[in-house]
Amino acid sequence: MTDCDVLVVGGGPVGLAAAVEARLAGLSAVVVEPRGTPVDKACGEGLMPGAVAALARLGVHPAGHPIAGFAYADARHRVQHRFRGPAGLGVRRTVLHAALAARAQEVGVEVLRARVGAVEEGLEPGAAQVRAAGVRARWLLACDGLHSTVRGLAGLSRPARGAARFGLRRHYRLSPWTDLVEVHWSHEAEVYVTPVAPDLVGVAVLGRRGALRSARGRGGGGGLEAVVDSVPALAGRLRGAVPDGPVRGAGPLRQRTRARSRGRVLLVGDASGYVDALTGEGLRVGLAQARSAVACLDAGAAPGAVGRAYERAWASGTREARLVTEALVAVATSPARGAVVPAAALAPPLFAGVVERLAR
Ligand SMILES: Cc1cc2nc3c(=O)[nH]c(=O)nc-3n(C[C@H](O)[C@H](O)[C@H](O)COP(=O)(O)OP(=O)(O)OC[C@H]3O[C@@H](n4cnc5c(N)ncnc54)[C@H](O)[C@@H]3O)c2cc1C
Secondary structure, three states: OOOEEEEEEOOOHHHHHHHHHHHHOOOOEEEEOOOOOOOOOOOOOEEOHHHHHHHHHOOOOOOOEEEOEEEEEOOOOEEEEEOOOOOEEEOOHHHHHHHHHHHHHHOOOEEEOOOOOOOOEOOOOOOOOEEEOOEEEEEEEEOOOOOOHHHHHOOOEEOOOOOOEEEEEEEEEOOOOOOEEEEEEOOOEEEEEEEEEOOEEEEEEEEEHHHHOOOOOOOOOHHHHHHHHOOHHHHHHHOOOEEEEEEEEEOOOOEEEOOOEEOOEEEOHHHHOEOOOOOOOHHHHHHHHHHHHHHHOOOOOOHHHHHHHHHHHHHHHHHHHHHHHHHHHHHHOOHHHHHHHHHHHHOHHHHHHHHHHHHO
16 A cells, blocks of 8 residues: 555656646646745756747646747857747746645645655565655655766766856846847856846756856856956946845756666656756756656556656657757867857758757
C-alpha cells in the first residue's frame, strides 16, 4: 500500500508541471518543496512558444509580455528574427510559479513543505515502492533542479567537464522598449534582455565566473551591473531605471548525468542534466520531460522497463537542444566568440532558422 502514485521532489516549474501531468493522467501526486509559493530563481524568463503551448495544455496561462522573436547584437552588428508562428512570453518566475501552483492545487496535487535529504528505499532494481520525506509512492520524479540532491543520492551525477559558466539576473522598472529577447554579446558575457511585464524588464547575464565577479558597477549589482555598463547600447537604456529586487545567481550551469533513472526514481528537468542557458530552452525542454516521464509510468511495468522507456524519450526529446547548445557554448567560450554576431548578421536566413528551431 503506497501513500501516492507519484512523489515529486522539487516544486519548481518542472516539478509542478509533472505533478499536474500525473493528476491529468489519473495518478495521485505529492510534491515536496522546501520553499513557499511563489518561488523565485535566476532565469532569463523567456518562455519559447513551445513552452507557452505546453503550459496551456496543462491549463496554465500566466500573465506576461509577448515575445515576438530574438535579436543578437554586439557593438557594431545587429540581427533579428520574428517568430513566424505564435509568440512566446516573458514571464516573471514568481508569476509562473504562482500560476503553476494554483493549477496544481486545482487538480488535487498535495504539497509538503520539506527538503528531501534521503531516499530511504526505491533505488534498487526490483524495488516495489519508493520512500522519501515520509511519503511512500510507486514512483519518484526528481525535479530538484541543477544541484539535485536526489541525483546525488542515486549516484547518477557525473563529474563536471569544461569551463564552468554561471548566470546572474536582475529586474528594472521601466517600459520595455522591445518585444524581442535581445541578446547582447559583450567581450566576455552574454546579456539577455527580456520584457516580462508592461513596466518590467529582466536582465540576465551568462559567462564564466571571472567575467561575472567584478565588484565594480553601479546600483549594488556588482558583476551584473559591470557587464551591463560594458554594453553601451544597453547601459544607455537602463540608465536611471530603478532596479527591482536583488541580483540572483545560479551555477555552475553544466550538470552531467550517468543515466536518467535508477530503480523507481526518474530525473526530470534541470536535475536530469543541463548544458547552458544560452538558448533559453530550459523550461520548454523541462516541460517536455515532465510529460514524457509521466507517460512512461505504466501502471504494471517493472522499474527497469519504465526506466528504459524514459531514457529513450529523454534522449530523443533533448538531443537536438543539447547538440545546438553544446555547439553554441563551444563557440562562445572559444577565440571565435567575437565572430558569432557578425556571422549571424551576414546570414539572416541562418539566424532565422535557429530562432525558428527555438520556437518549437
Ligand atoms: C541565468 C539563467 C537564465 C535562464 N533563462 C531561461 C530562459 O530565458 N528561458 C528558459 O526556458 N529557461 C531559462 N533558464 C533555465 C530555467 O531556469 C531552468 O531550466 C528551469 O528553472 C528548470 O526548472 P526545474 O523545475 O527543473 O528546476 P528549478 O527551477 O531549479 O526548481 C527546482 C526546485 O527544487 C527544489 N529543491 C531543491 N532541492 C530540493 C530538495 N532536496 N528537496 C525538495 N526540493 C528541492 C528547489 O527549491 C526548487 O524549487 C535559465 C537558467 C539560468 C540559470
